[in-house]
Amino acid sequence: MSVDVMSGLRDLKDCMYNQELPGLDPEAIKEQQAELAGFKKELEKARELVGECRQIGHDLSNVCGQSGAIEIQKQMEDLSHMTDEVNDKIRDRGDELRGAFQHADHFKKLVDSINSWLPQAEHQLALMKQPSPDPNTLQRQIEELKICG
Numbered sequence: 001m002s003v004d005v006m007s008g009l010r011d012l013k014d015c016m017y018n019q020e021l022p023g024l025d026p027e028a029i030k031e032q033q034a035e036l037a038g039f040k041k042e043l044e045k046a047r048e049l050v051g052e053c054r055q056i057g058h059d060l061s062n063v064c065g066q067s068g069a070i071e072i073q074k075q076m077e078d079l080s081h082m083t084d085e086v087n088d089k090i091r092d093r094g095d096e097l098r099g100a101f102q103h104a105d106h107f108k109k110l111v112d113s114i115n116s117w118l119p120q121a122e123h124q125l126a127l128m129k130q131p132s133p134d135p136n137t138l139q140r141q142i143e144e145l146k147i148c149g
Contacts, residue, residue: 001056002075005049009082012042016089022100026108029101036093043086050079 016039023029057076061069132138 001049002053002079005046005053006079006082008042008049009046009079009086012039012046013082013086013089015039016086016093019093022097022104024104026101026104029097029104033094033097033101036090036097039090039093043083043090046086047083050083053079 019032019035023032054076057072061072064072129141132141
């Protein structure tokens with residue numbers, strides 16, 4: 001049983017290491033977060049199986065000799081280490097996706113802000129007079145822009 005659990009944990013670990021970089025837009029990142037939630041569920045199932053393995057290992061340790069108990073203890077430690085590695089990778093991936101989502105959302109808001117500002121600025125520029133070739137008039141036009149801007 002512990003071999004099957006270890007194999008499942010290795011597969012989960014491999015899946016975590018093969019994840020694509022966080023997406024560039026919030027929607028893609030949300031999909032990746034949903035996929036990560038699936039990995040978390042798989043890890044919880046694996047933890048239950050690790051708990052069962054520990055119980056079986058404890059029972060076997062009481063029945064077998066010292067050398068068998070040492071081998072069982074080693075396998076239980078390997079399972080614990082693998083579970084911790086997968087848990088750490090899932091936690092790191094969650095942090096990475098949260099950070100990427102915040103940046104992507106901030107970027108999207110900035111782009112939306114620029115897209116709403118740009119037409120207004122274009123309209124204001126279209127209504128402006130041509131710059132004057134006379135330096136005094138040009139200086140006045142610059143001052144007017146400073147006041148209006």
